[in-house]
Amino acid sequence: MEEAxxxxxxxxxxxxxxxxxxxxxxxxxxxxxxxxxxxxxxxAVSGPYCWQEIDIKKxxxxxxxxxxxxxxxxxxxxxxxxxxxxxxxxxxxxDSIFSFIADHAGFLQTLRLPRSKISDCIVEQVAEKLSxxxxxxxxxxxxxxxxxxxxxxxxCKSLVELRRVMKPAEMEHSKLFQDDExxxxxxxxxKLKKLEVSNLLLTTVGVVEILLNCQELEFLDIRxxxxxxxxxxxxxxxxxxxxxxxxxxxxxxxxxxxxxxxEVSQREALWEFRRMLQGLMGSAYSDxxxxxxxxxxxx
Numbered sequence: 001m002e003e004a005x006x007x008x009x010x011x012x013x014x015x016x017x018x019x020x021x022x023x024x025x026x027x028x029x030x031x032x033x034x035x036x037x038x039x040x041x042x043x044a045v046s047g048p049y050c051w052q053e054i055d056i057k058k059x060x061x062x063x064x065x066x067x068x069x070x071x072x073x074x075x076x077x078x079x080x081x082x083x084x085x086x087x088x089x090x091x092x093x094x095d096s097i098f099s100f101i102a103d104h105a106g107f108l109q110t111l112r113l114p115r116s117k118i119s120d121c122i123v124e125q126v127a128e129k130l131s132x133x134x135x136x137x138x139x140x141x142x143x144x145x146x147x148x149x150x151x152x153x154x155x156c157k158s159l160v161e162l163r164r165v166m167k168p169a170e171m172e173h174s175k176l177f178q179d180d181e182x183x184x185x186x187x188x189x190x191k192l193k194k195l196e197v198s199n200l201l202l203t204t205v206g207v208v209e210i211l212l213n214c215q216e217l218e219f220l221d222i223r224x225x226x227x228x229x230x231x232x233x234x235x236x237x238x239x240x241x242x243x244x245x246x247x248x249x250x251x252x253x254x255x256x257x258x259x260x261x262x263e264v265s266q267r268e269a270l271w272e273f274r275r276m277l278q279g280l281m282g283s284a285y286s287d288x289x290x291x292x293x294x295x296x297x298x299x
Contacts (some may be wrong), residue, residue, distance in 0.1 A: 008077065008141060009263075010243065014021045017272065020216060021222045023050065023053065023222065027054065027056055027059070028059065030045050030050055030281075031045070043211060046080075047081070047234070048079060048081040048083045048207070050079075051076050051079045051080040052080060052084060052086070053084075053085060053086040053087075054073075054080070054088070054089075055078050055087075055088040056069075056089050057088040057089055057090045057112060057114075057252070057299070059072075060089050060090045061091065061099055061115075063241045063275055066094075067093075069089070069092070069097075070093065070094075070096075070097045070119055072294065073089060074097070074100060077100065077101065078104075080104065082104060082106055083107060084104055084108050085109050085110070086109065086110040086111075087101065087108060087110070087141070087173065088109075088118075088288065089112070089113060090112075090114050090115050090116045091114075091116060091117075092113060092116035092117060092118060093116075093117055093121055094118075094238070095122035097116055098116070098122055098123075099122060099125070102126035102130055103126075103129065105129055105133075106132070107132060108136040109133060109134060109135065110133075110134065110135045111133055111135065111136050111137070112136075112137040112163075113136075113138055113141065114138070114139040115139060115141065116138070117141075118144060118148075119133070119143050119144060120144050120151075123144060123147070123148035123151050124147060124151040124229065127151040127152055127155040127156070130152070130156055131157070131158075131178070132156075132157060133152075133158065133159055134158050134160050134161065135160070136152065136159060136162050136163070137162075137163040138162075138163070138164055139165040139166065139196075140162060141166070145178070145181060146183065147184075148264065149164070149184040149185055150184040150187075150188055152189075153184060153185065153188025153189040154188050158191070159192065160192060160193045160194065161193065161194040162189065162190055162192060162194070162195050162196075163196045164181070164184070164196065164197050165196050165197065165198050165221075166199045167199060168224065171176050173239075177201050177203055177206070177227070178200050178206070179202060179203055179205055179206035181200065181202075181206075182197075182205075182206030182207060182209055182210055183206065183209060185197075185209045185210055185214070186206075186209040186212070186213040186214060187213065190214055190215060190216070191214075192214045193217060194217070194218060195214070195217060195220050195221070196221040197221065197225065198199065198221050198223040198224045199223070202225045202228055203227045204227070204229050204230065206228075207222060208230075208234075209229065213244075218241055218243060218244065219243070219244050220243065220244075220245045220246070221247060221249050222245065223246050223248060224247065225247060225248045226248055228247075230245070239252055
């Protein structure tokens with residue numbers, strides 16, 4: 001006679017198994033509904049097993065009280081007990097909560113912080129605590145720039161994916177170009193495999209610097225970067241090594257390729273190129289050098 005298989009009740013499952021099951025639910029269901037089922041389930045959701053991955057991005061977008069988002073984050077991150085591996089939240093309202101996240105980022109690998117009001121100063125202060133990060137999303141974070149990206153690159157040596165996407169409206173009051181951000185990426189993030197920088201005010205000089213320095217890059221999204229003009233021959237050589245480039249054109253809802261590149265004359269384009277080259281070369285710059293470089297890129 002076959003031995004009877006021992007069946008366990010749901011409330012007898014070990015907490016880490018319950019945590020795996022509860023991860024299929026929304027965070028509000030785990031937070032509010034599950035504790036009302038039984039004591040063992042309530043105990044499970046109060047521990048770290050359910051909070052190694054925290055995704056409150058959708059809820060935080062809809063929440064109109066920034067202080068509520070702060071309190072929720074502090075509670076859930078505290079429950080993770082130092083085991084936090086993934087965090088997705090939108091619209092952080094201040095530097096203090098970002099610093100709190102960094103203090104509990106010992107095992108953090110994925111960090112999504114779109115639309116957050118964090119500053120270059122706080123990123124520079126806590127970047128070394130984010131050394132385990134492999135994926136970072138700082139899209140629509142208008143208060144940070146090249147300083148933050150440089151700090152991240154210098155301290156997060158395992159970073160392989162960076163998302164720094166903006167909206168055209170967010171760039172209206174920006175400086176003329178953001179090639180300083182491209183320079184920070186190129187010089188401090190050599191292991192990047194995927195980079196999304198659509199709608200950043202980049203020029204050809206900035207993107208070429210990224211391509212020359214990030215040799216492991218497999219995917220580059222520059223849609224909406226209308227001042228970028230990459231030579232077809234140069235792209236074909238790069239793409240032959242497995243690189244996929246999107247943009248600067250984009251495909252609209254009708255499947256049509258659109259290019260809303262600003263009408264920049266050849267003289268204006270050359271002037272902007274000379275200005276960027278002068279910023280990179282400093283005292284070594286000369287007009288003859290600029291014309292020579294421009295001619296080589298136009299070949």
